[in-house]
Amino acid sequence: MTSPVRTERHDDVLVVISDNPPVNALGAAVRQGLKEGVEAGLADDSVKAIVIRCDGRTFHAGADITEFGKPPQGPSLPETLDAMEASAKPIVAAIHGTALGGGLEVALACHYRVAVPSAKLGLPEVNLGLLPGAGGTQRLPRVVGVEKALDMIVFGRPIGAGEAEKIGLVDTLAGEDSLEADAIAFAREKAKADSHPATSRRTDRLPDAAHIGQIFDDFKAKNGRKMRGFDAPAACMRCVRAAAELPYVEGVKVEREEFMKLMQGDQSKAQRHLFFAERQAAKIDDVPKDTPLIPIRKVGIIGAGTMGGGIAMNFLSAGIPVTMLEMKQEALDRGTGVMGKNYEGNVKRGRMSEEKAKAAMDLLSTTLDYADLADCDLVIEAVFESMDVKKDVFGKLDAHVKDGAILASNTSYLNVDEIAQATKRPGYVVGMHFFSPANVMKLLEVVRGAETRPDVLATVMALSKKIGKVAVVAGVCHGFIGNRMLSPRQREANKLIMEGATPWQIDKVHQEFGMPMGPFQMSDLAGLDIGWHRDTNRIESLRDELCAMDRRGQKTGAGFYDYDENRRGTPSDTVEALIRKWAEKEGTPQREISDEEIRERTLYPMVNEGALILEEGMAQRASDIDVVWIYGYGWPRYRGGPMFWADLEGADTILAGLEKHQDKMPDLKISQLLKDKAAKGETFN
Structure with a gap:
């Protein structure tokens, strides 16, 4: 087998070149080739310096993740x-x-680093629940200092070559088109020196012993909330601290121990699962990769509300012109005003330049006339969630928008096939369910109708990537994947408060599990009046009474919780009294409810619903369901999504938990797929 690494001689400089597409991952053959190439340069007295570079589009972009969990092959990267x-x-x-990752560790083991201005450098292992395992946690602090190393290793954020040069990670910048020549010239110059700085022996950037504790205390105080629940960031901090306090050889031992603990732990398994799951979600099982795509040069958006404006921003920021339609000029003015403020906010926070924000808004045009959408290649409606309203909109779009254009609904629950029948082009109708705020949230559920054409589906999936979304294909069913699985959780949570649990106890159980908020905090944030009949005299449930009392959530200062002027919620005595009243009215005896029962009755039914979704073919694969819940609903990344978590818990455990509470959940239909997995000891993923 030909080695992916070759050498080329440039007079007294040996260039060791890796060519291992697509990203020059550091698999066993590359490691072997690098080692042999360097050894050849050292053995030849006429070679005065060595340059390490890569062919293709990138330097080494990390370890070969496909080797994880397999028996190690030498030589190791360290x-x-x-x-x-x-x-x-x-x-x-x-x-x-x-x-990135192992690639930067290769660069750190070199004596010098030369980079083109467009290069990016980083140690993103933490995103896989790991840490740099080839000396990166020990070498980087010695090169850039402890504070900068903490930021790069604990959060895994890459930096540009310009910043890398400022902090000493890169020694000099090369021309974009002359990297090899500039690196050879630099190496030749350095060969004149008597000695060369081995990174592991450097101490010039390490802090005094007296300051080390304060640096780590300050970092933890500032960033503790972001790291909560994750194992890897804390392990990264311990390793960087070892670099600051111990000799290199001792620090490397700490790094190895921490790496192995993480590698064998469930969190890293979950985060590595997600790495592959996200890439898998982009694949449509029965649509060929080479399906011709429909060119999308202009997009129409119906509705200038919060959702419509957010959706429009995705396309504008990607450089795609948008025409936005509303019924009244005031609604258009209000919507575009909000979009302008959102862009101003992005500029203030340094997320985009003023020029980029202006260029995006310049691509927006507005109209009150459907005829102005005639030349759009894709039109997305973001109007009120009512089947009659949506059918009316699609009938008008069908009459005005050119043949061959895609018509998409942003519905979160409604039947896309029924909407498609309001047109003469059901093959060109698809669901594009954005999540709020649509300009921020990464998830896009792409709902495939019974007649949606393969090229329409492939086009929308490709377009989603262009606008920075993670897209998952869903079938037509009530609530698709995410909201359908949310339903049983909310239903059981509402029953549990009648039986004796408090809203704050249930929310606390979910937050301790790793969710950003629990079911009742989420209801208050969204608004209790979503879908409410709005008749203050018609009080048929606890929610009706809360809404009639103007306790409609955060926006009115009270819902399940009482809120202060900063929207901080505290448990409400009023709500506790109301719950007791309604429980008595319904004849539900209240009792002490354990946290374990709350977990089993709110989270296990979600897994069961996910199994039903798979059984019915409404999701292509279990990992797609995990992607939906990670990117759309705040499921903790370190638990890998509901179906991966179920695999860790065991299908038999989930099934036993559901059966244990069946008397409290008489309407729950237990999935046959779940029963089969439990009987055979199989996993979903």
């Missing part, structure tokens, strides 16, 4: 890098594209 760093001849990393 072994390879230690041999490089020990070289008496200068070794220069020539970086283009990205130097």
Whole structure:
């Protein structure tokens, strides 16, 4: 087998080149090739310096993730890098594209680093529930200092080459088109020096012992909330602290121990599962990869409310012109005003430049006339969630928008097939369910109707990537994937408060599980009056009474919780009294309810619903369901999504929990797929 690594001689400089598409991952053959290439350069007296670079679109972009969990093949990356760093001849990393994870560890083991201005450098292992395992946590602090290393390692954020040069991670910038020549010239210059700085022996950027504790205390105080629940960030901090306090050899032992603990733990398994799940979600099982796409040069949006404006921003920010339609000019003015403020906010927070924000808004045009949407390639409606209203809109779109254009509904529950029948082009109708706020949330449920054409589906999936969304294909059913699974959770939560649990106890159980908020906090945020009949004299439920009392959630200062002027919620005595009253009225005896019962009755039915969705073919694969819940509903990443979590719990445990509470959940239809998995000891993923 041909090695993916070759060497080229440039007079007295040996260039070691990796060519392992697509991202020059550091698999066993690449590690072997690097080691042999460096050894060849060291063995040849006429070679004065070595340059390490890559062919293709990027420098080494990380470890080969497909090797994880398999028996190790030598040489290991730490072994390879230690041999490089020990070289008496200068070794220069020539970086283009990205130097990420193991790739940056390769660069750190070199004596010098040269990069093109467009390059990005980072240690993103924390996003897989891991930490840099080849000396990265020990070498980076020695090169850039502890504070900057903490930021890069604990949060896994890459930095640009310009910033890398400022902090000392990159020694010099090369020309975009002359990286190899500039790196060779730099290496030749450095070869004149008597010695070369081995990163592991540097101490010039490490803080005094007296300051170390304060640095870590300050970092934890500032960032503790972001790291809550995750194992990897705390392990990263322990490793960086070891770099600051211990000799390199001892620090590397700490790094290895922490790495192995994370690698074998459930959190890293969950986060690695998501890494593959997200990529898998983009694939449509029965639509060929080479399906021709419909060009989308202009998009129409119906509705300038919060959702319509947010949807429009996705396209405008991606450079796609948008025409937005409303019934009244005031609604258009209000909507575009909000969009303008959102862009101003992005500029203030440094998320985009003023020029980019202005360019985006310049691509927006508005209208009150359906005829102005005639030349759009895609039109998305974001109007009131009513079948009659949506059918009316689609009938008008069908009459005005050109043939071959895609018509999409942003419905979160309604039947896309029924909407499609309001047109003469059901094959061109699809659901595009954005999540609020639509300009921020990454999830897009793409709802495939019975007649949706393959090229329409493929086009929408490709377009979703262009506008920065993670798209998942769902079938037509009430609530699709996410909201359908939310239903049983909310239903059981509402029953549990009647039986004796408090809203705050239930919310606390969900927050301790890792959710950003519980069912009742979520209801208050969304508004209790969503779908309410709005008759204050018609009080048939607890929710009716809360709404009639103007306790409609955060927006009115009270819902299940009482809220202060900063929208901070506290448990409400009024609500507790109302719950007792309604429980008595319904003849439901109240009792002490354990946290365990709350978990089993709110989370296990979600897994069961996910199994029913798979059984019915409403989702392509279990991992797609996980992606929906991670990106759309705040399921904790370190638990991998509801179906992955169910695999860790065991299908038999989930089934036993559901059966244990069956008397309290008489309407629950237990999935046959779940029963089969439990009987055979199988997993969903």
